[in-house]
Amino acid sequence: MNFENILVEKTNEIATITINRPKKLNALNKATIEELHEAFKDLNNDVNTKVILLTGSGDKAFVAGADISEFAHFSEAEGGKLAAKGQELLFDFVENLSTPVIALVNGFALGGGLELAMSCHFRIASDNARVGLPETSLGVIPGYGGTQRLPQLIGKGKAMELIMTAGMMSAEEAKAYGLVNYVVTQEELKPLAEKIAGKIIKNSSVAIGKAIEAVNSGFKDGENGYKSEINAFGACFGTEDFKEGTTAFLEKRKPNFPNK
Numbered sequence: 482m483n484f485e486n487i488l489v490e491k492t493n494e495i496a497t498i499t500i501n502r503p504k505k506l507n508a509l510n511k512a513t514i515e516e517l518h519e520a521f522k523d524l525n526n527d528v529n530t531k532v533i534l535l536t537g538s539g540d541k542a543f544v545a546g547a548d549i550s551e552f553a554h555f556s557e558a559e560g561g562k563l564a565a566k567g568q569e570l571l572f573d574f575v576e577n578l579s580t581p582v583i584a585l586v587n588g589f590a591l592g593g594g595l596e597l598a599m600s601c602h603f604r605i606a607s608d609n610a611r612v613g614l615p616e617t618s619l620g621v622i623p624g625y626g627g628t629q630r631l632p633q634l635i636g637k638g639k640a641m642e643l644i645m646t647a648g649m650m651s652a653e654e655a656k657a658y659g660l661v662n663y664v665v666t667q668e669e670l671k672p673l674a675e676k677i678a679g680k681i682i683k684n685s686s687v688a689i690g691k692a693i694e695a696v697n698s699g700f701k702d703g704e705n706g707y708k709s710e711i712n713a714f715g716a717c718f719g720t721e722d723f724k725e726g727t728t729a730f731l732e733k734r735k736p737n738f739p740n741k
Contacts, residue, residue, distance in 0.1 A: 486513040488538070489520050494531040495678045496524045497671075499538050506545035507537035509593045518570040525580045528740060531686050532678035533578075535601060536585035537594075540667050543586045543610070544594025549619070564624035567593075572600040572626045577697060579690030581681055585674050586610045587667060591649070596625040599634060599660075602693065605677075606652040606661040607670045613649035633700055635660050685722035686740045 488499040498520050500507040524530045537543040552563055575582055575597070584590075584601035590612045598604050598612070606612075614623045614631065622628060623644065632640040635658040643650065652664045665673050681689065691713040699706025717723050721741040729736035 484516045484520065486510075487516050487520060489524075491530065494529060494682050495534065495675060496527075496530045496532070497534045497536065498524075499536055500544055501538045503539045503541075505548065506542040506589065507539075507594070508545050508548045509597070510548035510551055514567055514571050518574060521571075521575055521578060521582075525578045530580060531682045531740075533580055533582045534585055534671075534674050534678065535582055535597075536587050536671075540588060540607075540609070542588040542594070543584070543590040544597055545589045546592035546594055546615070547625075560621075560624070567625050572596060575600040576602075576626075577693075579693060580686070581678075581689060581693070583674055583677065585670050586612065586652075586661060587670055591615055592623065592627075593625050596623060596627045596630070599630040600626060604661040605663040605665070605670065605674060606655060607667045608652050608664055609667065610652040610655070610661075610664075611649045612652075612655050612660065613647065614644050615647040615649075617644060618647035631660075634658075685720075685726060685736075685738045687720050687722045687738075688717055688726075691717055 486500065486502055488501050490497045490499075498517065500509075500513060500517070502508060502513065521533070524533050552560065555563060582601040584598040584604040586598050586604055586606040588607065588610055590598045590610060592615055595612045595614055614627045616623050616627070623631075628640075628644065631643065639658060642648070650658070650660070652661065655661045656664045663673060695706065695710040695713045698704045698709035721739045725738055726736045
């Protein structure tokens with residue numbers, strides 16, 4: 482599928498999605514959100530894609546925010562629909578993919594950009610990255626899951642401070658609070674992501690999908706994470722990957738997972 486705002490590459494079971502709007506610092510507009518949805522959906526359905534890397538073009542920004550010009554004159558109802566549709570199409574969608582998604586934060590990740598990075602399963606950053614949720618400086622609040630995911634990741638107090646002050650964190654500060662897993666140079670960002678992805682690929686993609694489901698359930702209202710874990714654990718016993726993994730262990734060889 483041809484896209485106007487993103488690039489998609491595949492190499493050795495690793496797919497890379499690059500948000501490609503450098504003149505707008507990769508800001509998210511409606512068209513880009515829709516294209517990202519289609520790309521993630523297609524890659525998640527591709528049995529030959531085991532890990533998805535998400536980054537922004539250039540060396541200045543992952544995503545510098547949402548495209549404010551698209552919604553500056555929205556009504557209350559339109560604003561609510563904007564948030565609901567965005568969460569459904571992209572942010573919640575990415576969080577609940579069974580294929581692991583790693584955000585490569587290669588510069589500014591602000592507003593919707595940080596919200597997109599937080600919807601990924603984990604994040605690594607370049608040392609020039611700056612992250613924050615500046616929405617209150619525009620008279621609005623984060624609407625793509627930021628008020629929920631940021632406290633989950635860094636704690637309520639610090640999240641409240643960042644949201645209220647519309648401030649930014651450096652990459653190292655983000656790492657100290659657990660918002661990103663690693664901080665490296667721009668040049669090392671993609672190689673590190675590929676190294677981590679290579680470790681993920683060696684394991685059962687079916688089990689990884691179940692693990693994502695179980696972890697996420699612990700953060701959802703009305704769901705019992707422990708019960709979800711029990712159900713997901715039991716479901717693994719009915720998979721070909723479980724049979725191969727346990728057989729390989731007992732035969733003292735490396736498993737060759739069919740990913741079924």
